[in-house]
Amino acid sequence: MNGAGYRTTFNPDVTYYVSTNVSPTGLGSQYSTFGDGYVPYTVIVGRDRKVYFSMSGYDDVEARAAIDRAIADYNGLVYVANPISDKLYQYEIEPVSVSIVSNSNPAVVTATMSKANTLNLTASSSSTGTATIILEGTDIDNNKAQTEFTVTVYDPDPQYSSIEDFEDGNFTGNFVWTLTNSGNPNRNWTVATTSPFEGTYCAQTGSVSDSGWDAIELSVTYAYDGIIVFNQKTSSELDWDWLIFTIDGVEQGRLSGLTGWENEFYSVSAGTHAFKWTYIKDDNTDGGTDQAWLDYVQFIEIPPQANLAAPTNVVASSSVSNISLTWDVVSGATSYNIYSSTDPYGTFTVDNSGTFNGTEWTSALTETKKFYYVTAANSKGKSSQSNIVETPSAKKIKGVLLK
Numbered sequence: 001m002n003g004a005g006y007r008t009t010f011n012p013d014v015t016y017y018v019s020t021n022v023s024p025t026g027l028g029s030q031y032s033t034f035g036d037g038y039v040p041y042t043v044i045v046g047r048d049r050k051v052y053f054s055m056s057g058y059d060d061v062e063a064r065a066a067i068d069r070a071i072a073d074y075n076g077l078v079y080v081a082n083p084i085s086d087k088l089y090q091y092e093i094e095p096v097s098v099s100i101v102s103n104s105n106p107a108v109v110t111a112t113m114s115k116a117n118t119l120n121l122t123a124s125s126s127s128t129g130t131a132t133i134i135l136e137g138t139d140i141d142n143n144k145a146q147t148e149f150t151v152t153v154y155d156p157d158p159q160y161s162s163i164e165d166f167e168d169g170n171f172t173g174n175f176v177w178t179l180t181n182s183g184n185p186n187r188n189w190t191v192a193t194t195s196p197f198e199g200t201y202c203a204q205t206g207s208v209s210d211s212g213w214d215a216i217e218l219s220v221t222y223a224y225d226g227i228i229v230f231n232q233k234t235s236s237e238l239d240w241d242w243l244i245f246t247i248d249g250v251e252q253g254r255l256s257g258l259t260g261w262e263n264e265f266y267s268v269s270a271g272t273h274a275f276k277w278t279y280i281k282d283d284n285t286d287g288g289t290d291q292a293w294l295d296y297v298q299f300i301e302i303p304p305q306a307n308l309a310a311p312t313n314v315v316a317s318s319s320v321s322n323i324s325l326t327w328d329v330v331s332g333a334t335s336y337n338i339y340s341s342t343d344p345y346g347t348f349t350v351d352n353s354g355t356f357n358g359t360e361w362t363s364a365l366t367e368t369k370k371f372y373y374v375t376a377a378n379s380k381g382k383s384s385q386s387n388i389v390e391t392p393s394a395k396k397i398k399g400v401l402l403k
C-alpha cells in the first residue's frame with residue numbers, strides 16, 4: 001500500500017466487539033455488527049472451494065453446479081456489511097433440497113439454510129479465521145451431492161490498509177488528490193465541514209454549472225487484490241445530476257437525488273488504479289443544494305491467507321502391514337494433514353492413525369479399503385486438498401500376503 005495512510009482508532013491486536021451505538025453519527029447499521037465503527041471485517045468466500053463428491057446422475061451435477069455458481073456469484077469476496085445470503089438452487093428440473101453437513105469453525109462464521117435453499121453466512125463480530133463448510137444437495141430420488149468451500153473472516157492489517165478521512169483538512173499529505181473541473185478551477189472540490197460522515201471533515205463538490213462537472217481523483221497501488229470502501233452522499237436533481245465513481249475510467253456506480261450517506265465497496269485487483277469521483281450535471285435544472293460529498297475512503301488489501309498450493313503427486317503404496325502415502329514438498333508448508341474415508345463420496349476426516357516423516361505418512365494397513373487426500377498447512381491456514389488416492393487394491397494386498 002503506498003502512503004502511510006491516516007487512521008484514527010485502528011489497533012489490529014484488539015478484538016472489536018459489537019457496538020450498535022457507534023460514533024460518529026451516520027455509521028448506523030453499516031458497521032453496527034462489526035468492529036468499532038472504523039475497522040471493517042471482510043469475508044472471503046470460495047477461493048479454496050472444492051467439489052469432491054459426486055454420485056452418478058444428472059440431478060447431482062445440477063445441484064453441485066448450482067452451489068458452486070451461488071458461491072461464485074460473490075466473486076470470491078464479500079464485505080461483511082452485507083451478510084451472504086443466496087438461493088442455491090432453482091427448481092427448474094427437479095427439486096433439490098440443500099442442507100449444511102458441517103461447519104468446521106462456527107466461532108468464525110455461522111451458516112444456516114432458510115427457505116427455498118437460501119444459504120446465509122454471517123461472520124463473527126469478534127473472531128477471525130477460516131471455516132470449512134460442507135453443503136449437501138438431495139434430489140427427489142435421494143441422490144446426493146456435496147460441495148465444500150471455505151469462508152475466511154479477515155481483519156484488515158494496517159500494513160495492508162489505509163484510510164483517507166480528510167481529517168487533515170486538505171487534499172495533500174498522505175493522499176495527494178488531483179482535482180479537475182469543467183470550468184472555473186475555483187469551483188473544484190473542497191475539504192468541508194458540512195455534515196461529514198466521520199470526524200470533522202469530508203470532501204465536497206464546488207459550484208458546478210449546467211452541463212459541467214467537478215472531479216476528484218486519487219491513484220493508489222495495491223500490492224494484493226483487495227477492496228475499496230467509501231461513503232458518499234448527494235443533494236442533486238434526481239436521475240439527471242450524478243456523482244459517478246470510476247476505477248481506471250470504468251464506471252462502477254452512480255448516485256443522485258437527496259440521499260443520506262451511503263456506504264459502497266468494490267473489489268480492486270492488485271496494481272495501480274485511478275479512483276475517481278465525478279459530479280456531472282445535465283443541461284438544466286438543479287436539485288437540492290446541488291452538491292455531492294465523499295468521506296472515509298478505505299483502501300484495503302487482502303494478502304493471501306495461507307498461500308499454499310495443494311500437495312501433488314500423491315502416491316499410496318502398501319507393504320504387508322503398512323500403508324504409506326508420499327507426495328511432493330509444498331513450498332511454504334510447515335506441516336501436512338491426512339484425511340481419510342471408507343467412502344470416496346463420503347465425509348473425509350483427519351486421520352491421526354499414522355506418523356509423518358517429511359512428505360511421507362505411514363499407517364497400519366487395515367482390511368477395509370480407505371480413500372485419502374493430503375493438505376498442506378502453515379500458521380496462516382491450509383491448502384485445498386490433493387487428489388484422492390486409495391488403498392492399493394485388495395488383490396495386490398492378498399498377493400503380498402501369500403508370498
Ligand SMILES: [Ca+2]
Pocket residue numbers: 165166167196197198199200201202295296
Ligand atoms: Ca472525515
Ligand SMILES: [Ca+2]
Pocket residue numbers: 166168169170171172173174175
Ligand atoms: Ca490530506
Ligand SMILES: [Ca+2]
Pocket residue numbers: 237240241281282283284285286287
Ligand atoms: Ca440538472
